[in-house]
Structure formats: C-alpha cells, structure tokens
Amino acid sequence: MPTSTRRGNGSVAEPVARSPIAPAGPTGTRGAWEVSSAHSKAALRLADMTALSKVLVRGAPGEVAPLLCEHLRARREDGSLIVGTGPDSWLVLAPTGRSDAVSEMIASRLRGCTSLVTVIDVTHGSVVLRLSGESARRALEKVCAIDLSDRATPNGSSFRSRVAAVVSTVVRDDVDGDPSYLIVSDRSSGQFLFDALADAGQEFGIGLTGYPEQEI
Amino acid sequence: MIRIGGRVVAGPTRRIGPQPGEVIDRSRSLTFYWNGASRAAYDGDTISSALAAAGDRVLSRSFKYHRPRGILTATFHDPGCLVQVDDEPNVRASHRQVAAGMDVRALHSWPSLRFDVGAANQAVGPFLSAGFYYKTFIKPQRLWPAYERVLQRFAAGGRVSASSPHGDYDKRFAHPDVLVAGGGPAGMAAAIAAAEAGAEVMLVEEEHELGGHLRYGDEVALSRLQELRAAVAAHEQIEVLTNSAVTGRYDDNWVAVLQRSMPHVTERLVKARAKSVVVAVGLIERPYVFEGNDLPGVMLSSAVSRLVNLYAVRPGERAVVFTGNQSGEAAAAALERAGAEVAAVVDARRGGALLRARGRGGVTEVETGDGARVECDLLVTAAGWTAPTLLVNMTGVKPRYCDRAARFVPGDDLPSDVFATGGLVGDGDVDLLVEHGRATGLRAARRALETLDGHGPLTALPRLEPADHPALFRSRTHGFVDLSEDVSSKDLVSAAQEGYDSVELVKRYTTATMGPSQGKLETINTVAVLAESTGRTVAETGTTVWRPPHVPISLGALAGRNLEPVRYSPMQPWHEAVRARPIVAGQWIRPEHYGDPASEVRNVRENVGLIDVTPLGKLDLRGPDVPRLLNFLYVNKWSKLDIGSVRYGVMCGEDGVVADDGVTGHLGPDHYFMSTTSSGASAIYEWIENWLQTTFTDWSVHVTEMTSAFASINVAGPNSRELLRRLVDDVDLGPDAFKYMQVRQGTIAGVANCLMWRIGFTGELSYEVHVPAAFGLYVWEALMAAGADLGVGPFGLEAQRIMRLEKGHFIVGQDTDGLTQAFTAGLDWLVKLDKEDFAGRPELVWQSERSDELRLVGLQPTDPTVVPPEASQIVSGANEIEGRVTSSRFSPTLGRSICLGIVSADLAHAGTVVTVKQPDGTRVTARVMEEHAHFDPAGERLRG
Amino acid sequence: MGVARAGSDLRPAARRFIHLRGAASDGQRKTTTYSAFSLLRHGLTHEKWQRAWREHEVASAYDAVIVGAGVHGLATAYYLAANHNMRRVAVVDKGYVGGGGSGRNTAILRSNYLTPEGVRFYDRSMTLYSTLAADLNFNVMFAKRGHLTLAHNDGSLRTMRWRAEVNKLQGVESEVIAPEEVKRLVPFMDISSHTRYPILGALYHPPGGIIRHDAVNWGYARAADALGVHIHQGTEVLSIGVVDGKVTGVTTNRGEISSPIVVNCTAGWASLVSSLAGVSLPIITHPLQAAVTEPVRMFLGAVVVSGSLHVYVSQTDRGELVFGASTDPYPSYSMRGSLAFTEELASHVLELMPSIAKMRVLRQWAGLCDLTPDFSPIMGTTPVEGFLVDVGWGTYGFKAGPAAGEAMAELVATGKTPELISSFGLSRFGDGLLVGERGAAAVGH
Amino acid sequence: MIRIPCPHCGPRNSDEFSYIGEEKRRPGPDTSPTEWRTYLYSKSNPAGWTTEQWFHAAGCGKFIVAERHTVTNEVRATRPKPRFERSNAGAEAGGGSS
C-alpha cells in the first residue's frame, strides 16, 4: 500500500490539503495546501488556484446584492473577490486559510437581513483555475460558448456556463492589464477541466505555472 | 496522349504558359501518385487540375453503369472527381490541393480505370431502370440476401479502414456581429462595409482564396479582385477564413463553419452565433441534359475558365461551345488564349441546339441540332445558373422560381437577421455586385449593432435581379440528370408515369439529387424534366427540401475533442497506485474491487474495511422550513428528528414510483444534511429546487450541493470503532454516546469539520465519515496506517453490493424499475399515508388499496451453489412470466447463493418455491424468504 | 375470411353509407405483377409501367377514413381491404405518401422489447415483415443483418439480459454476448477497456435488421390501391365531425367526407388531429433527427445501437451510414434540424468506431415523434365512438406498421379490440396501468 | 441551438437549460384518479405558442418560464418564477407539517 503521508500513525504530522490536479513540479506548501511552485513565462499560462478560500453566500437579491455584488459582476474587496454567481448567490474567493474569517465578515455584514441568509465554506467543493495571457480569450473560446469579447465580457464581469462541458463560474479578472480568467468548477472534474484547458491552449504555446505569491 | 477521332493531337502535358490569375506556384513542383503511377503537380494545383495537366481525362467510373467520368465543373461539386486519398474516402479532387506523396486512387473501378468489368452494366442499362430492384428479387425470398450482396458490391464511394487513426479535430465558438458566407465580390464588399460600420465580421470562403468568380475572370475582374482583397486585408475587424465552408445556418443564427487545412488540426468546426448573416454564396453553373452529357470532355464553361485561368491547363484541343450566356463566350476566349481550337459555337440564344455527344472513353464528336457533326475532344456547355439557396432555405423560407431567368431564387420574407446579396439575388456587373454587397453589409451591421443611424446615411439597396436566361434544361435527347447517382432523364419520366410524380417521390424513387452534391447540380434539371413529363410548370413542381450540410462535413470535425467530463474522488491517486479495477458509474470512475471482492467482504465482516463512497449525493439544507420540505419529499415522517440523529428515507415521484433513497441527518438548528444515491444526486437536487422555486416559493430553505466538497469514506466492520477512536479525539465514540443512526461533527486525524454518521449499508458496525475533500486522501491514508494491526483494508463497489444484498437492502434502479411503486418495493413499513401530503401520495394511496401488485422478496435458490444470473426470469407453467431475479450473488458470509427478486403477489409469501429460468435455459428452484435480509435480519451487528 | 365475420360485428353505421350517392365505388383493378420477367419485358418493349397507385376524386362518403398515409395508415387500409374485404376506405394525407415519420426513419426492425406484451406485438410485425415483399409483390429489401444493443455499464448489461430472457420466453431470438463476439460481428468496434464508454457486452438479436422504408410505404399503397382503397395525397383533415359522442366524418381542404369510422394514424401530429375530435392524448411531440454519410464500401454488417451513447447506426446497401440519436431535448413541431444533433452523433459514433472519423455527413433531417409517458403506443378506441387511434409511436413505430395495421383493421372491421393490442389502450393512463418500455424503446430502435 | 433569454443571465444557448414541461397545476390532496392522472400524463402539446418551464441548470440554477412557439422555436418572452407567490397546491401540500 502506498503511503504518501509523511507520518506513521494517527496524530503526529500536519494534515495535507490537496487539489484534485496533480501539481506541476516543483511543489511547495501554502498553509495546509500542497501547491505547485512552477513558474512559466509563456504568453498563455494556466495555474491551479484551488487552494484559495471559497465561501458561498445565499440570500434575497434585494437585500444582499447591494451589500456584496451584483449578479454577473465581480468586485474586489480587502484582498478578496466577491462574485455574483446568481441572482441570489455569491461566491467569495480569498487567500488560503481565510474562509472562517471571510465567513464571519460576511455573516456580520448581512446580519440585518430579514430573509434567510446562508454562508457556507465551500473551499473543498471546487477547483479554481486561472488562465492568463494575450491569447487567453482565444483559448477559452475553444471550449466555452459565451461571448468573451470586451464588449460582452469586460474585466470585472462574471458568468456561469459550461467550460469544456463542465459547469463553471468564470470571472474576467485581468492581471496587470493582461487578460485573465478565473474558472471555478466542481472539484471532482478538476483534473478533466485542467487537461481540457491545457489542450485548448496548446496551439498558443500554453505554459503551466504555479500558485502565485499574490493569491487573489 | 490526347486523341481526337483516332488522331494523336497532343503530347502528355497540357500545361500552358503563365496566366495572370494563376494560383499555382511554378517554383514548387510536387509529385504524387495516381492509381500507383507518379504524377507531377505544382503547389496550388488541385488533384484534378494536376491530372488534367498530365492529360488524364478519366477520373472515375460511375457507380451503377461504370461509365467513365472526368472533370465537369472543376469545383468542389464535381461529380466525377471523387477519389480516395490515402485512407480518406470520397475526396473532392477538384477542390483538394495536391500534397507531396499523396496516394490518389480512382473509385468504382476494377481491375483498373481503363478496363472496368463493371462496365458491362451499361449494356443492361434499360433493365436497371429507376426502381428496378423494387420490382425484382421478390421471390424466392430466401435468395434476397444473396442478391443483396451483389447490390452491395455496386455501392458507391471509397474505403475506410479499421486501422485509420482518429485524427486531430477541434472546435471553437465565435460571436461575430456579421458573418458573411462566400468571399466573392459581393461577399467581400459586404464584409468591408460591415467592418466600416463598426461590426466584427467573419468572412468565410469555401475556396482556397478570396475572390469568387473574379479569380478566373478577365483583367478587369482581376484588378477589382486586388482592390477588394486589399480592402479586406486592411480591416482588422474582418476575420477571413478560407478553405472553409459555412455548412449550415440553424435557428437563431447559429452558424456552422468548417475550417480546413489549419496548422494545428486537420479540421475545425467553428460554431458562430452571428447577430447577422449575409449569404453571398454566388451561383453554381448547371449542367445540361443530353445524350452523352456525362462523357469525359464534356465540361461546364466555368470549369474551362477555371482550368485555364487558375491552373494554366488547356482542357482540350478542339472544342465545341454550346452557350446560352456570356460565360460560354468567356470560356471560348479562354480556350483560344490557351491555344485550343474552338471548332464551333452553338448559341442557344440564336436557336442553336445540341443533340448529343459521342465517344467511348471521352467525347470525340458532337452532333448539333441541325444535324451537323463536329469532331472535338471538348464540349463546353453554358446552360445557366443555379442559386445555392440552402443557407437561406434552412430558415424555413421556400425557394421561388423566377421564370424569366429560369432559376430558383432564395425566396421572400427572409428572417430579419439574414441577408442575401450577390449572384444569389441577381445578376450584374462587378460594380453592381459590389454596390449591392456594400449596401447589404451595412444593413447587416446596423441590424447587428442595433444602431439606426451613425456611420453615414444608409445607402439605397441597388436593384439586383436575375437576368433573363433561356430555359435550358434538357435537349431533345435524353441524358444524365444526376451523374453521381447515374440517374437519367428517362428514369425520371418513367418514375413519374408510375405515379412517383411529385418532386419528393421522384427523388426517393430514382435517388436523383441524393448523391454527394445533394442537388446543387441536379435539382433544377430533375424538377424541369418532371415538370415536362407531368405537364406542370417548374414553379408548380417546386424543389425538394434543402437540408444541411451545405458541403459534407467529417465526423471528426463534428465530434471535435469530444469533451465527456469524468469525476474522481480525492482518493483516486491511492486507488490507482494499488491498481484497483476501475468501473465507470455515470461520470464517476470508481474502484470496483481491489483484486478479490469475496475476501474484501470477509475482511469487513471480520475486521474492518474502508470504501470510498465520495460519489454519494450530499446536500446541505438550511432554513426554518427544512422539516416541511423533508416531510414532503420523503414518504416517511420527518417532523421529529432530534439534533444529532439521522433517518433513512425513500422518495417517490408523483407517479408513486420509487425515485431515490438515502439518509438525512439533523446537524443543528435549521440545519440538515441529506445524502442521496450517487446516480440520483443531480436529479434529486434539481427536483428539490423545482419544488422550492415553483411550488413552495414561500418556504425558507437553502439547498447547497456538497457532493464534491466532502470525501466520503465508509469505515465498516467490527473493528471500525476502534480504528476511528485512534484518530478522533473530540467525539465520544462509545456505543451509548454515539448510537446507531446518529451523527456527530468532529476532527479526524487532525482534520476538523468532519461529519460522522453511524449508519451502514453493509450491515456491520460502521461509520460513514465525510471529510473536507482536500484532506480526503490524507485521512484515507491515515486510516489505513492507523488500522494496520486491526486488519484494515479497502473494499470496492462489488464487495459492498454483496454485503448490502446479504442485508437485503434494495438498490433503486436495480431492484426497482421505472414502474415500481413504493409498496411493490416492500416499503409498507415506511410509507406514512397519514401524512396530509407528500410527493406521489395519491398514487400510493391507490396502490395500498390494491392487492394484485408485484412484490420485492428475498429469495434463496434451493441449491446453494447455484447463483442465477441477475435478470433470470421467474416462471410458471411453460413460459408464463411471474417475476425476475433483480439481484443475485454468492454470499461469502453465508456460503450460499442469495437473491432479491420481484414476483407476482400470489407467489410473494414466505416459503413459496418458485421456478427460476436461467439464461442458459436451465430451470432451478428458489424459496421465497421471510425477509429481504439474508444475514442478521435483526440488525444486531450494526447496532452493536 | 372477411366479409361474413366483418359484417356480423360491423356497427350498423359503417354500412349505412355504402349505397349513398357519391360513395366511393369498388375500384379494384388488375395490377401488373412485378418480377424479373416483367422488368425484362418493359426493358425490351419500353412499354409504360402502370401507376403504382391511382389518383381519385375525393368521394363524399367512405366506410372508413384513415388519416395519415404513413406505414400505419396504409397498412391499416391494406389489411381492411385484404383481410376484411372493406374496400370503401380512404387514406388521406396532407402531404405525400410516406412524407411523415415513415419516410424519414432509420428503418431499423427488431422485436427485442422488454415487456411480454411488447415483445409479442413486435414479433407479430416481424413475422409480417418477413413475407411482406411477396405479400405485396414489392421488394421491400428487408435485410436481417443482426441487431446489437451495446451495454456500457453493469446496469444496462442487466437490462439487456432481462430483455434477452423475456424475448426467449416469447420465442424471440436474443442473447447477451461478450465484447469479443461484438468485435467479431463489427470489426471496426473499439472494445478496449480504457474507453470512456467501455463495451461490456451487447444484446444480440439476429433477426433484427433494416428495410427499405419507402418501399414498405409504396408497397402498401400499391397493394391497397389494387384492392380499391383510395389514397388521397395533398388532402388535409381540418376538422372532425362528432355528434352525440359519435364520429360523423371529416372536413378536408378537398371537401367533406362522411364516415362512421375515422382512424388517427398521424404520429407526430396525433395530438392535433385527436383534438379535432375533442380527444386529448398523453402525448408530447419531439423532433427526432437522423443523418446519412457519404457512401463507402461495405464495412458494417450489423445494426449497432448504444442506449447510453444515444446513437444507432447501420450501413445501407448503397453504402451510406444511416444514423439516429435521441429525440431533441425539448418538444417542437420544427423539422429544421440542429447542429448539436450532428455533433453529438459524430462524437458518439467515433466513441464506438474511432477509425471512421474521415467519413462525412452528407445530409441531416428531422421527423416528429409522438412520445407517450411509458414509451408504449396507444392503439384502440377513444371516448368518441368511431374515432380510433393508432398513435404514440414515438421513435420506434416503423417496425410496428404491419402488426398495428393488421390489428387496427380487425378492430375497425369487427368492433372488437384484438388481444394482441389490448394492453395498449388509451384508458391505461387513467387506470394507472402503464406498459413500461422505457428501457427498451427509448433510443433503442 | 436556439437561444433562450434567461431573465437572470441574459441570452444563452438552450443547451444550458433543461426543459421541464408545460406549466401545470398540482391538484390538492383529495384529488381523483382522473384529475391526478391528467396532471401526471396529459399534455396540451400545441403547435404554436406555449408557456413552459425551463431550468437554467448550467447557469444561474433558476427555474424560469418561457413563451415559445413550437413550430418556429422562437422564444418571445421569459420571466423568472415569481417568488413568494404561494400557489394553492403549495399551501395545501405544506399544511401543518412543521
């Protein structure tokens, strides 16, 4: 039996959190997470950002949207990214290990709401990928039917649709003026999605890059 | 070697000097193979232009009569120019460019193109008339398979090979404001005007470069071509796709574009959602029907112009030109420039007529209407145009016949987002085509951008109408109407006489228009001949239905990358490392077993085992109305479930049919956690959302899918408590503190926020633990390590199936089917009809009042070594079906075979012995048991 | 058989019109027999062939009006005339003969259904099909190629075995076979275990196969015409007369027809036609699409079906592959077809046979399917006396044409529902007695 | 691929949605077999405009109502399922259980 855990019995080492995507070597750790520390300078880059904290918020649109973000938009706030994923649902992405803090922050902000509000840590349910670079749009267009032009999907917008047949939330989140997309999908199809994007990006010379210093 | 009437008139090459518009690169010679012999070509040559340059006249044999065929149209639609290229069947030789080393072979010829034994069919032609096979081979019926094999030998087309690689194909989406189909002058002009108006444009051209008919036109045409190309190139907003075809325009301007010869993939399907579509596909020159019209050397005028002007090939030495329009004159001029002799021009506009062409392997003589006979090796026809209206007619618009011009036009009342321009609409000089194209492009852009003004005034749409043209369909003689299908005008006449006299019936009876060019060359003549023989007009007769694709499209391109997502649990790397046997379960790939399921069962019963049950559906339910929701969804009661407890439940559809089962636990105030079957997970989620969003809209409940958020591990077996105790500090696992059907939240192996339920499908003392997914592998490995001395081992799906059968738990969808209502499944103990309402209640009330229903029962074969295969039928008498075995296994625990089965009500009593007919035909007996459970029916082990 | 029996059970109304002025006259005729000999004679003499079926004026009354000139309507008319000597019968169709589903189906015949009632019924159809060419004197080219339904998971393998066992008990040849055997029958099949949809086995049904569907329609039309049945193309039923719960006739674009019996055989349009008589049906109409490739030399012997992949494929004698898939994902009366259909089809076919990626789709088309909740047809009487239905044929009704026609003819002529179709009545939905064929009929073909 | 303008997400390809069915009313608990089975099985199946439910499964996850023409497939209007508008069926179904 293989034992990749670095410990002999039940209570010595620290637990290791893993993304569903086999990390491109070399690897390192960020908080509890094992992450890739590869570095690519390619014009098109794909990174596994699964170690980010993810918090799901549900509530009545009229009450919550003004406090968080409009549907189909994404908003940066205090080192986290609030995404309007549906008329009554939001996803907050934050640096690794921050989900409790973010949940508390959101819960307290929404305390005055009269309708039912739910805040759940969904860090473990999703993968997050970041596709960046000049040809990111053309690569994503191969596997996503949404109009990605600046007119239809400008920086700061978001949508939920299929990417490579996997239902995903996509956020246009440019980095330093470089087109970039964050793609959040069900964890169990993470490896599939990652491979599909790497394949789509091949003609543009895609490079696999690691978990960045600046997480979000 | 070229012969005319027995005289050799030319050497082997027909390549002429450089032409102003030629597309070949004389600095790059290539060699390829034609039926095994080598041939020279220039880069830019099509297969057929290279063969024509080499003096090859016969490119194929027709499939029915095996008549020799050569170049007719020199376009994609050339019916006699389908060839096999390497392992690719049915390649269009007049479109595909030569690549070095290509192995090109002719179709339908055996043993060789010149000596073809199938040609004997020509002699029996009169008996192979349309539909002959419906009239013969009727008796004796038993000989039909033999006849059929003979017919199959004459099937058309090339060959595929079982060892061909799949090839490299992919797809892409696009969202142009304006998509222009066809890159002739009108299409280019439309693209330019649309781009100038601010639209993003996709311009798609079937040929290898832009230009349409200008490419093979005169100097004026060529200079206009340069201007237009330059203007297109100057616009960054125009994406040009050449060697690409718009294959269809579907509802809501969903446009399919087949993109060929890409650097990265063989072919790519572009799926474009265009705000406006401009159809500028031009016109197709149509063949003329007369005796001998299929002989090699009979060519359309545009074919001649193309061969001379684009490929610098002289198509013949001595020509007769039959013409009804300027295109015939252009061809005659091209021939003279190419050094061929034009022996006669027969002008239909001045009463000239064409009677027949004669020759064996090709034309050697032409007989004209006045009886004159002219020796020649080339007969050029310019009989008029066909508008390829498919892309417009796909919208539902019907083509309209324009009598004056003797052609069908796209029809009226186009959808507001589809525009037509160019030759498709009418005839005119380049200026008019460009002007019309521009005006149309602008309109398309305005529609796309939803701007009413700006970018200058809307130029008037110039009048562009089909020009008058003589109605030239068929001569006084009969000839081929459909060369690909070997259908003659005589066949059509006779089909009409037999009553197949509507255009749709005549098509199906004779197969005219059903071949590779799908009527683009054939429909008009088919309709005209039918009209003539029924006494109706062409307009009354109408066309057949135009259907996509515009040009055939490979299965590879349509499939693309074939994205079929799969799902893995976090423990997948571990399963792979120990080579678990994978099983595909919906999207999930799971371990079926790790070598020996029976020993996995024994290990669970004796020690402790771990199974990865991550695919179990998991839903987080929150809100004050969750109990009402549960009461409605499940057939049993949910009002009183304490925090820290879980309960089993079954859900039925509104038809009372068992839909899913699982357990739900009460985690905290207004907080529940539901599990569903793996296969039911997404359907149940959708079903619940449906109730909440459409019926119980005022209930306060939030449902969150958590299936992938937790790695789920069932720790089962007598040692499971001890194993967990070693890794869990913050939960009291003692039998009294944490009872059967309870749930706790705690930390396992240092991983916080784990859920532990004390439940079990296996019938053992067991804990289902749900671990935050990223730690799943870590915890699994920790359990394995910590339990080494307890005999811990993994078990797979198969061992679990055996154990649940030992316990008599049914599996929804296996032990039940699409009609199994709750009482049939034996759920009398669970269904609470005294609840006021729940999904499916009315049907279950009525089912409870019936007594004749099938029942699910436990069964044990009389012979304990016999394991009747699942789906074996339970029978009475000779062949009366009384039920079936739904689950069946050999129980390693009991050392005997055990089953579940569905039987009719009168056999459902304990002790009844039923007869089971196995697939091999043998009959065995089995006893109906008191309980579904074969093992530990009282459940002492799991409560322990 | 026929007259006496028919006469005794025939409702009086059915006979009332026979002698009315304007009633259709007995139009039987002597028909040229098709044979190699007649072909030779015509070839030599260039003599004209007789019309396969004639054109008539629409008479003001018939003993029965059958709506829909698909295989069901035509077969019903033929068996009425042939078996029951009822010849004052009209088949009316708004389009051309076989222009509905019967002219656009993938022509797969089989009887390996799941329920005993279903298997027995379809088996009767297969028996009739086996001698149909001779019975109709029209070669319908029934090719018993063998029919394979692939199983890609243990659940479907179990269903295949279930079907095989039920089939065998009804005397129908069916067996579950192993992947190697599948490969032997279809050498192009990828049976390796690492595919996304591994082939675990198949239900093999040797008598299944394909037929020349148009020939079946034409053969029935010609044979019915020879017995005096009137076939009216281009004749659309616009309303149905019902007085005191009894049918009185129909109004068409070519005039009114009185008739005590109206049979609805309009498949995809069944709801619309039934609603003209005030009868509502548990039917929803979905388009079903099909496609053909360009022809290639023969390489696929058997008919191959995969339920999990929603695809079925066969190769015709002409060499083209004929494909079908599942119905469109939402109801519609559109026959325009979609791109998604061809994409899915191609990817699924290549999943099974990756080496044919270079073959090209030549044409795609669509037809309309009348789906019932239990994937079984609806045959028999309705609450309106004299208004009968033979509908709900979904994606699988071409193979049923002969048996349904035979049984419906018996019902019309005798007034009694034959045992063979008694489980398939409209009343079963109200009674909650569904005939579950979902597992074998959905996509199955 | 027709387009359905989701009232929440904007126009999207129809393959992001699942078709649910014609808009129907669920009978109350004291229903008769005829009424109930009409609810279960009968369809109006018109050739023309129809009002139906779709589920935006690969989008916002909302059930929506669309008016679609079943011959042209044109979708002329969509609207969200009204919230907080309790149907009679709901009132009865949920009655007194919590």
Ligand SMILES: Cc1cc2nc3c(=O)[nH]c(=O)nc-3n(C[C@H](O)[C@H](O)[C@H](O)COP(=O)(O)OP(=O)(O)OC[C@H]3O[C@@H](n4cnc5c(N)ncnc54)[C@H](O)[C@@H]3O)c2cc1C
């Ligand atoms: C793509 C496709 C593939 C299929 N594949 C198979 C297969 O492989 N095997 C199989 O067994 N089945 C298959 N089917 C199903 C099969 O085609 C149908 O079930 C069968 O043809 C129905 O025959 P029918 O005679 O009842 O109806 P149809 O053949 O559809 O005839 C109904 C007729 O009614 C006419 N009509 C409608 N309304 C009116 C009116 N108001 N007035 C007058 N006339 C009217 C129509 O014009 C039409 O001609 C397939 C169907 C499709 C669409």
Ligand SMILES: NC(=O)c1ccc[n+]([C@@H]2O[C@H](COP(=O)([O-])OP(=O)(O)OC[C@H]3O[C@@H](n4cnc5c(N)ncnc54)[C@H](O)[C@@H]3O)[C@@H](O)[C@H]2O)c1
């Ligand atoms: N003298 C000649 O030989 C000749 C030939 C053709 C047309 N004409 C005249 O030219 C006029 C037509 O000009 P135009 O600009 O409309 O057409 P055009 O024929 O010049 O150009 C149409 C272009 O569309 C392309 N095309 C067709 N179907 C396509 C598809 N589905 N996808 C992508 N590309 C496709 C063709 O390859 C062609 O290049 C007519 O009036 C006609 O009389 C003359």
Ligand SMILES: Cc1cc2nc3c(=O)[nH]c(=O)nc-3n(C[C@H](O)[C@H](O)[C@H](O)COP(=O)(O)O)c2cc1C
């Ligand atoms: C079994 C079968 C085989 C077919 N083969 C061909 C074919 O080889 N070529 C062709 O053009 N059409 C073929 N068709 C399709 C018909 O041309 C036509 O599209 C279909 O009958 C639907 O009619 P419609 O397109 O007029 O609506 C075939 C149809 C069927 C049912």
Ligand SMILES: [Zn+2]
């Ligand atoms: Zn939406």
